[in-house]
Amino acid sequence: MTYIGAKFKRVSKVKNRCCSLVAVILFALSGNLVAQNKTGSIEGIVLDALSNEPVPVATVVVEGTTLGASTDFEGKFTIEGVDPGFQNLRVSCVGYESQIYRDVDVRLNQPSTVEIRLSASTRTLEEVEVRPSPYNKTPESPVSLRTIGIAEIERNPGGNRDISNVLRSFPGVGSTPAFRNDIIIRGGAPNENRFFLDGVEVPVINHFQTQGASGGPVGIINVNLIREVDFLSSAFPANRGNALSSVLEFKQIDGNTDRWKFRGTIGSSDAAIAADGPIGKKSSLIVSARTSYLQFLFAALKLPFLPTYYDFQFKYKVKFNPRSELTVLGLGAIDLFSLNRAANETEEQRYQLRVLPKNEQWNYTLGAVYRQFTEKGNRHTLVLSRNMLNNEAEKYQNNVEVDSNLILFYRSQEAENRLRYEFDFRKGGWKFNVGAGAMYARFTNRTYNRINTFEGVDTIDFNSGLNLYNGSAFGTVSRSFFGEDLTLSFGVRMDNNNYNAHMANPLNQLSPRFSASYYFLPKWAVNMSVGRYYQRPAYTILGVGDESGNLVNQTNNLRYIRSDHFVAGLEFAPTENTRITTEGFYKIYADYPFSLRDSVSLANAGADFGVVGNVPAESSAEGRAYGLEVLVQQKLYKGFYGILAYTLVRSEFEDKDGNYVPSAWDSRHILSLTAGYKIKRNWEFGVRFRYVDGQPFTPYDVATSSLKQVWDVTNRGIEDVDQLNSQRIPAFHQLDIRVDKVWYFNKWSLNLYLDIQNLYNFQAQSRPFLTVQEDANGNPITDPEDPSRYLTKTLDNTSGTVLPTLGIIVDF
Numbered sequence: 001m002t003y004i005g006a007k008f009k010r011v012s013k014v015k016n017r018c019c020s021l022v023a024v025i026l027f028a029l030s031g032n033l034v035a036q037n038k039t040g041s042i043e044g045i046v047l048d049a050l051s052n053e054p055v056p057v058a059t060v061v062v063e064g065t066t067l068g069a070s071t072d073f074e075g076k077f078t079i080e081g082v083d084p085g086f087q088n089l090r091v092s093c094v095g096y097e098s099q100i101y102r103d104v105d106v107r108l109n110q111p112s113t114v115e116i117r118l119s120a121s122t123r124t125l126e127e128v129e130v131r132p133s134p135y136n137k138t139p140e141s142p143v144s145l146r147t148i149g150i151a152e153i154e155r156n157p158g159g160n161r162d163i164s165n166v167l168r169s170f171p172g173v174g175s176t177p178a179f180r181n182d183i184i185i186r187g188g189a190p191n192e193n194r195f196f197l198d199g200v201e202v203p204v205i206n207h208f209q210t211q212g213a214s215g216g217p218v219g220i221i222n223v224n225l226i227r228e229v230d231f232l233s234s235a236f237p238a239n240r241g242n243a244l245s246s247v248l249e250f251k252q253i254d255g256n257t258d259r260w261k262f263r264g265t266i267g268s269s270d271a272a273i274a275a276d277g278p279i280g281k282k283s284s285l286i287v288s289a290r291t292s293y294l295q296f297l298f299a300a301l302k303l304p305f306l307p308t309y310y311d312f313q314f315k316y317k318v319k320f321n322p323r324s325e326l327t328v329l330g331l332g333a334i335d336l337f338s339l340n341r342a343a344n345e346t347e348e349q350r351y352q353l354r355v356l357p358k359n360e361q362w363n364y365t366l367g368a369v370y371r372q373f374t375e376k377g378n379r380h381t382l383v384l385s386r387n388m389l390n391n392e393a394e395k396y397q398n399n400v401e402v403d404s405n406l407i408l409f410y411r412s413q414e415a416e417n418r419l420r421y422e423f424d425f426r427k428g429g430w431k432f433n434v435g436a437g438a439m440y441a442r443f444t445n446r447t448y449n450r451i452n453t454f455e456g457v458d459t460i461d462f463n464s465g466l467n468l469y470n471g472s473a474f475g476t477v478s479r480s481f482f483g484e485d486l487t488l489s490f491g492v493r494m495d496n497n498n499y500n501a502h503m504a505n506p507l508n509q510l511s512p513r514f515s516a517s518y519y520f521l522p523k524w525a526v527n528m529s530v531g532r533y534y535q536r537p538a539y540t541i542l543g544v545g546d547e548s549g550n551l552v553n554q555t556n557n558l559r560y561i562r563s564d565h566f567v568a569g570l571e572f573a574p575t576e577n578t579r580i581t582t583e584g585f586y587k588i589y590a591d592y593p594f595s596l597r598d599s600v601s602l603a604n605a606g607a608d609f610g611v612v613g614n615v616p617a618e619s620s621a622e623g624r625a626y627g628l629e630v631l632v633q634q635k636l637y638k639g640f641y642g643i644l645a646y647t648l649v650r651s652e653f654e655d656k657d658g659n660y661v662p663s664a665w666d667s668r669h670i671l672s673l674t675a676g677y678k679i680k681r682n683w684e685f686g687v688r689f690r691y692v693d694g695q696p697f698t699p700y701d702v703a704t705s706s707l708k709q710v711w712d713v714t715n716r717g718i719e720d721v722d723q724l725n726s727q728r729i730p731a732f733h734q735l736d737i738r739v740d741k742v743w744y745f746n747k748w749s750l751n752l753y754l755d756i757q758n759l760y761n762f763q764a765q766s767r768p769f770l771t772v773q774e775d776a777n778g779n780p781i782t783d784p785e786d787p788s789r790y791l792t793k794t795l796d797n798t799s800g801t802v803l804p805t806l807g808i809i810v811d812f
Helices: 002-009 012-029 150-154 163-169 294-300 347-355 708-714
Strands: 040-048 059-062 068-070 076-082 085-092 099-106 112-118 145-149 193-197 226-232 246-252 261-266 270-278 283-292 305-321 324-339 358-373 379-396 406-427 430-453 456-481 486-497 511-521 524-535 561-575 578-595 617-637 640-654 660-662 668-679 683-692 732-744 749-757 769-772 786-790 792-795 803-811
Touching: 040 059, 040 085, 040 099, 059 076, 068 076, 085 112, 099 112, 099 150, 099 226, 145 150, 145 163, 150 163, 150 226, 163 226, 163 668, 294 305, 347 769, 347 792, 430 708, 456 708, 561 617, 708 786
Parallel strands: 040 112, 193 246
Antiparallel strands: 040 076, 059 068, 059 085, 085 099, 145 226, 226 246, 261 270, 261 803, 270 283, 283 305, 305 324, 324 358, 358 379, 379 406, 406 430, 430 456, 456 486, 486 511, 511 524, 524 561, 561 578, 578 617, 617 640, 640 660, 640 668, 668 683, 683 732, 732 749, 749 803, 769 792
8 A cells, every 4th residue: 555655654743843942942052062082882792602601812803993902711801992883893713703792772871781701612723813703604694684783773874773674785686665674585475574572583573564465654663772673585594484575684683781770762653662671680681662653643643544553572591600691582562553534535535445445453472592501611591482363453434434335344363383493413524403393373363354356246254263382393403524624514304283284294394495506716606595495375365264264265275385496606806895696596496385366476465554364265376586686795894885776687477378477576676775984973874875676566457456345345456357467666766864973972972864765755666556546525426327336536656755754862
């Protein structure tokens, strides 16, 4: 619903007048309060990544300075006199791989605390010294892995401090012109991604999330609590399952162990408060809460819908002793979406009021991660979690709420209880990770829906429930050869559940994977990965019922979705902070759910609000996605950073006749350029340009849609699947800029930023809306040549306006 995105953006002018006034007042009051002592300190500990033992005599240096320290016998260090702001640490020790620990947020009023883990090296002292790199690369994922630090997330122009938006600066990541956070990776659908928060799977990361997919307009995760994000677009580790296009690992900061600190934030759509500090000598806590304020502005501006959202996040960590620790975390959100019936003056407003349902969602994830380190350098990890989503929607014809006018009533719940165990150990230079997992899921679905079909109007009415038991087992082994110039990794995974006989056999979901990396010159490497990955169909597909509540898709040949990945690339690192990579990829899809009601592969669904699935389906669709990626990246060095990313991608799936046609995610060409520069007096300037080629869409079946018996029910058009994705919207491009200024005071700091999205006011076009012609009183006009039909027309579906945001971040 691109129209929703356009309306979201129209509130910016009013909103930022308020923000500008606040900023002027704060600036005026702060003129004579700037701190005289403008340096801070960094305290931390360096540990062995596998044994958790302290690493003594390690050298820790602030990058770009002569400031540094050596760790004591407890692995601890302190560095004084550090300039405030984000700093990088260079860490080295004999017998360990050197590391650059990025984005330490240094403040004046209290020391910044860090915990750094070094991995043992197999190189001998006689071998050539390896310089540390800020780019993450693991044996399991030598390709398709990007690590994004908190500084990159916070300063990304147009990113709105939302990781889903920041990802669009990297290769392989597509997007839609609408105001949504759909994550479209290498031509895959938005439902093919999985998310983990400190090792705990989090199914929902967006407000107003499309059930059965992953997109929504605003992210839930508060970046104030994030340290870095690992983004994998292939080469998934065996301990991460149920993903076909990407895995995102969100790593949170640890709570401050010295004293409590606080951060207040006012952004483009919400306000937030976060706090972290010690609970005792061995434990710390981080908490945050956010609330939106758009609903008040929307009502004042007479927009036809009123969105409201809240979210909450916390992390508690306790170290019982040097060899055992426990992390408990939580994430939750409440989303309310109501109609503003008084906003009915224009044709666009009336169209939206006719088709938009009222919607309420709430969700949460609670998890606990226990780690036990042994004297032999092994590690046990136990993860226990529960997550739940409640999704409700209802719609009445002409918004008259009487039973006879009911068009849609939808209420479903997804609840999952997970347990996962992992064991990491080394033996003779080999690294092993083995483990198993179990999950019990409960899904309920109450659906009443009067829908348009090619034959006319149909009524869907069922109440179903699903109890699903899932099991998994996985293992990975890796080793480096020739002084770590060659690294090999092999993994395997099996999954099963009790949905039907085919899914119950774990051998049907046997998922091997292999990766290799070879440095044929000191700065050059060739990397590759092949793997077979499986994903369970969404609960909205598994839980579809008939009038008696029986699960109709249990007998419809439904299977896990399969995707085979082939990736190879070349990597060149001319300097420590610069990397140039090229990667080619080919993905083959099989057993994708195919809607028996709409005669279309569900691989094309997911970029709209509502629910993906909830239809009878069979696992019969096949597809493919292939392309080439180029990345040139400069990490922050001497004040400059930049990312140039280009992707050539084709995505094709079978239509109802078995012919390959472009999928809804066939973006073809994606270009992104992000750059920034930091200057003296804590000023920073950033710019981002994005170009996405026009994506396909399916035109309407006007002849069927115009029938009165069809239109009067849902007031929207029916797609003509005989012309599946036969047309394209125009290309989308946008320029965003951002300016940051930070003031540091004795006991607090103030960061003001001006972020302007769509600087040159590009008007993006999406698929037009089909509606009926109206008379002066707003009533549909009958076709004079056919009284059984209405006269139809299309409404332009454009979005885009200059969107300035003045943000405020206060740390104290």
